[in-house]
Amino acid sequence: MKLKDVSFRNRKHAKTQVIDETGAWYTLDNAAIIMPAINNDVETGIFRMSATLDHPIRYDAMQKALAKAIERYPYYRVELRRGFFWYYFEPSKTLPVLEADEGSPSMGYSIHRRGNLLFRVRIKAHRVAVEFNHTLTDGTGAINFLKTLLVLYFKECGIEVQNTGDVLLPGQPISEEEFEDAYHKHYKADIPGPLPLPKAYHLNSKLLDKHTYRVTYAHIPLQPLLDYARQHKASVTEVLVAALMEAYIEAWKRTPPKKRDGNNIAVEVPVNMRKFYPTKTLKNFSLYVMVCLDPRLGNWTFEELVEYVHNVMRIENDERMIARQIARNAGGGRNIIVRLVPLIIKDFFARLFFSTLGQSLITTFISNLGAVTLPEEIAKHVGRFDFIPAPSADTKTNASCLSWQDTFYISFGSRVESTEIEQHFFSRIASLNIPVYIDLHTEVG
Amino acid sequence: MALCKTCGVDIGDAAICPLCHKPVNSSEASEHHEVEPKQKQVPLSNERRLQIFEVISVSILIAAAAVSIVNVVIEGKLSWAWYPLFSLILIWTLSTTSVILPKKPWLVALIDIIGLSGFLYALDVLTGPVVWFFRLALPMMIGLLVAIAVVLLAYTLAKRKGLNIIGWILLAIAEFCIAIEASILMYTNSPFKLFWSSIVASSLIPVALFLFYIHYRIAKSVTLRKLFHL
Numbered sequence: 001m002k003l004k005d006v007s008f009r010n011r012k013h014a015k016t017q018v019i020d021e022t023g024a025w026y027t028l029d030n031a032a033i034i035m036p037a038i039n040n041d042v043e044t045g046i047f048r049m050s051a052t053l054d055h056p057i058r059y060d061a062m063q064k065a066l067a068k069a070i071e072r073y074p075y076y077r078v079e080l081r082r083g084f085f086w087y088y089f090e091p092s093k094t095l096p097v098l099e100a101d102e103g104s105p106s107m108g109y110s111i112h113r114r115g116n117l118l119f120r121v122r123i124k125a126h127r128v129a130v131e132f133n134h135t136l137t138d139g140t141g142a143i144n145f146l147k148t149l150l151v152l153y154f155k156e157c158g159i160e161v162q163n164t165g166d167v168l169l170p171g172q173p174i175s176e177e178e179f180e181d182a183y184h185k186h187y188k189a190d191i192p193g194p195l196p197l198p199k200a201y202h203l204n205s206k207l208l209d210k211h212t213y214r215v216t217y218a219h220i221p222l223q224p225l226l227d228y229a230r231q232h233k234a235s236v237t238e239v240l241v242a243a244l245m246e247a248y249i250e251a252w253k254r255t256p257p258k259k260r261d262g263n264n265i266a267v268e269v270p271v272n273m274r275k276f277y278p279t280k281t282l283k284n285f286s287l288y289v290m291v292c293l294d295p296r297l298g299n300w301t302f303e304e305l306v307e308y309v310h311n312v313m314r315i316e317n318d319e320r321m322i323a324r325q326i327a328r329n330a331g332g333g334r335n336i337i338v339r340l341v342p343l344i345i346k347d348f349f350a351r352l353f354f355s356t357l358g359q360s361l362i363t364t365f366i367s368n369l370g371a372v373t374l375p376e377e378i379a380k381h382v383g384r385f386d387f388i389p390a391p392s393a394d395t396k397t398n399a400s401c402l403s404w405q406d407t408f409y410i411s412f413g414s415r416v417e418s419t420e421i422e423q424h425f426f427s428r429i430a431s432l433n434i435p436v437y438i439d440l441h442t443e444v445g
Numbered sequence: 446m447a448l449c450k451t452c453g454v455d456i457g458d459a460a461i462c463p464l465c466h467k468p469v470n471s472s473e474a475s476e477h478h479e480v481e482p483k484q485k486q487v488p489l490s491n492e493r494r495l496q497i498f499e500v501i502s503v504s505i506l507i508a509a510a511a512v513s514i515v516n517v518v519i520e521g522k523l524s525w526a527w528y529p530l531f532s533l534i535l536i537w538t539l540s541t542t543s544v545i546l547p548k549k550p551w552l553v554a555l556i557d558i559i560g561l562s563g564f565l566y567a568l569d570v571l572t573g574p575v576v577w578f579f580r581l582a583l584p585m586m587i588g589l590l591v592a593i594a595v596v597l598l599a600y601t602l603a604k605r606k607g608l609n610i611i612g613w614i615l616l617a618i619a620e621f622c623i624a625i626e627a628s629i630l631m632y633t634n635s636p637f638k639l640f641w642s643s644i645v646a647s648s649l650i651p652v653a654l655f656l657f658y659i660h661y662r663i664a665k666s667v668t669l670r671k672l673f674h675l
Contacts, residue, residue: 018674025671056448058455059463084662084673100452100465125453339675 013184013334016283017075017176026075026089028135030183030330031284035135036080036087037350039111041210042415046106047400048388049142049369050129051150054381057123061156062149063098066121069149070096072170073282075179076119076136076145080111085343087135089118098123104213105388106131106413121149126383128153134284134390139369140272141282143402144168147374154378161375177280183330186277186323193328197290197361199262201248203396204255205418213391213413216422217439219384220408224434232303234310236408237368240429241267241291241313242305244366244399247424249295254420261360266292268365269313276319287325288365289316302428359394364421369402379405389413397421497544505537527571535564554593562586581632588624592617612656619646619653 016026028035039045070077077096078089094115101124111118111133118136122129130149132142147167154161161167208214229236248265273285291312293300300308315321332338338346372385387400388411397418401410412422430436447469448455449462456462460469509530516526523530538560542553562583569578599613619642626642629635 018671020671022671027674056453056455058457059459060457063463081671082661083671085675088671088674090671098463102465123452123454 010185010187013187013330014180014182015176016179016181023091024074025091026078026179027181028087028089029181029281029283029285030326030333031138031286032135033086033333034350034354035133036111037347038354039133039135041107041110042391042393044106044109045111045134045390046109046131047134047139047142047390048105048129048131048386049139049146050127050386050388051146052127052383052386054126054383056125057128058153058157059098059123062121062123062128062153064156065149065152066096066098068152068170069145072148072168072172072174073145074174075283076141077117078136079114079116080118080135082343085339085341085346087343092117096121100124101127101129104211105129105215106391107211107213109133111135119145129386137282138272138284138286139270139367139387139400140274140285143369143372144282147372150374150378150382154381159377159381161377164375165373167375175280178282180279180281181283182273182277182279182281182285183326184333185279186273187326187330187334188323189327189331191327192324193331194324197266197292198264198294200264200266200292200361200363201252201255201260201262201295202360202363202394203248203251203416203418203421204259204261205396205416205420207393207396208415208417213415214419215388216412216414216419217386218410218412218426219437219439220410220429221435222403222406222408224432225408225429228432228434232306232310234306235313236403237269237366238309238313239306240366240368240399240401240410241269242302242309243425243428244364244421245291245293245309246300246302246305246428247421248363249293249300250424251420252295262363263294263296264292264361264363265295266290266361266363268362269317270365270367271317271322272370273322276322287322289313289322290362291316302432355394359392362395364395364398365389366399366401369400371403384409386411391415399425494544494547498541501540501544502537505533509533528568531564531567531571535560550597554590554597558586558590558593561589577632581628584628584631585625588621588628591624592621595620608656608660612653612660615649615653615656619649622646 016029017024018027019025035045074091075089077092077094079092079094081088081090092115094117096117096119099120099122101122109120109131110116118133119142120131122131128146128149130142130146132145137145144167148169151161151164151167151169225236225239229239232239234242245265245267248267252260252263252265268288268290270286270288273279273287274281277285279285289312291309293305293308341349367387367389369387373379374382382404384407385402385404386409387402389398389400391413392398393415396416397412397414399410399412401408403409412425414422426436426438447457447459449465449467449469451465451467452462454462456469461467462469512526512529512533513523516523539557542556542560546553546556565582565586566575566578569575569582595617596610596613600610603609622642622645623639626639627637630637630639
């Protein structure tokens with residue numbers, strides 16, 4: 001009986017669409033509710049995915065494709081609004097328009113400005129990029145939208161796709177599950193929250209100019225990377241986490257003790273929760289595993305680090321362990337006292353908690369989207385995909401990656417002048433006899 | 446097919462790129478933008494400000510000299526002329542601070558309050574032993590200072606200025622009225638029970654709150670359900 005009640009409550013809380021006299025509007029999902037308060041000129045919360053084609057983008061075709069794509073994703077065609085207690089999404093009359101891909105990626109766009117959607121599509125030469133604010137969705141939602149856009153674009157260019165697979169297209173029914181709040185749907189009452197973490201070490205380097213975000217692109221042949229990971233009974237993500245952790249350990253060693261703001265190297269690894277729970281949601285549904293190491297304990301060889309990361313991930317990358325985060329986050333959102341606090345006060349505390357209980361406990365993050373696939377008719381026209389992490393003023397240098405066909409693409413986004421992390425990371429991968437190609441279009445906007 | 450030289454995208458038959466708005470076939474156009482000079486408001490130059498300051502100062506000096514001479518000619522010394530002289534000094538202070546300190550509203554407000562307090566103190570001294578300045582005028586001036594500070598602070602911090610500023614002004618008036626009545630009660634040694642100022646405040650505060658509400662919350666598509674969803 002109790003289980004039935006909880007299930008009913010979960011379903012009720014998972015609904016994000018509300019229909020009233022003005023039509024449909026949406027509430028924010030549990031991961032998104034903190035985002036509007038913490039997003040600013042530097043901490044834009046915007047991550048980016050791009051595809052590079054084998055020909056210059058045809059403007060007209062892409063604009064038509066975009067207009068059709070957004071029809072399939074009405075829950076993305078929204079603007080952010082303030083309520084008295086919570087933010088909400090108001091359906092927008094604005095039709096997304098292609099923008100020139102100039103300046104720093106993921107910068108210079110405010111979701112608080114009236115008329116602005118929470119994503120934008122930018123093109124330059126052969127490349128089309130979608131930049132999404134995390135308030136709207138996570139990497140899964142963004143890559144789905146990009147795939148829809150590409151299929152529709154190629155259709156405009158005269159390339160029909162017979163079997164579109166999992167790509168969502170206009171005309172297909174829009175399921176309510178696509179915009180459900182899966183955190184609330186799969187919330188478990190009566191389980192404890194995650195354990196507290198010590199203060200993390202942060203890179204000690206001068207910040208770049210306010211609106212500058214340096215992105216370093218690289219690509220790595222997938223097979224040697226997979227081979228190395230298999231030899232060490234680890235996953236590709238675990239090898240990359242180990243390399244990133246080592247880079248930060250070295251940075252920690254170089255930092256004078258008085259200038260270290262913490263001694264815990266905490267690497268956040270986002271986890272797609274869709275693999276644990278059945279949902280079709282294209283809103284946020286990712287949490288994270290935190291891999292921590294205190295460098296004061298001693299020295300680790302790289303192989304030991306890979307093993308350490310592998311073991312931590314094996315324990316932590318488990319539905320029961322990650323469910324504690326849902327219990328804390330969704331449970332907090334359901335608390336009647338929290339709900340009754342006016343938004344202006346919530347915003348203040350969100351900024352405070354994000355800084356003290358969020359970013360100060362994380363050294364860096366690395367997000368691996370996994371393998372991207374496209375229908376074969378258009379796959380041959382796409383040279384590469386790139387995935388750029390959202391800029392962060394606290395964690396400063398972070399990485400995102402994905403694989404496309406037989407290549408692994410990794411991008412570092414940094415808000416600091418120092419390139420020591422990128423340098424150490426790629427040197428380490430190269431030292432494993434895995435070729436690393438730093439792409440020349442490293443951007444500093 | 447036409448490639449934009451700046452963006453590198455195919456813009457079909459268009460003559461101007463819809464992204465960068467530059468002509469397709471003009472490489473020079475992509476390098477040089479002709480921007481029409483915008484007409485902008487020219488702020489007062491220092492020279493102009495000094496000129497205004499000088500005109501005000503000379504005018505007040507002439508008035509001060511006139512009342513002083515008349516007073517001395519009739520009575521043989523300065524007596525009643527002190528009242529208009531202190532008033533003229535106050536007028537000079539109030540009218541010139543914003544001219545010579547154009548971008549420093551906080552400093553202007555502070556100097557004006559000090560000037561007004563000085564004027565009241567001078568009046569108290571002129572009318573006999575100092576009795577009402579410290580117990581009546583000074584608390585009122587502090588109340589005024591707080592009211593002005595509230596409005597200035599709200600104006601400085603507000604990202605969008607409109608009805609919200611009027612709301613803050615109403616709140617400041619309410620605060621000032623309370624300060625006036627409290628000062629009078631203190632001066633007359635009456636029991637501290639606010640009467641008329643509480644009526645003023647209870648009228649102004651709801652209006653101010655309503656203005657804030659309108660300013661920050663109301664838009665065409667807003668419903669109560671959206672505003673107050675929990």
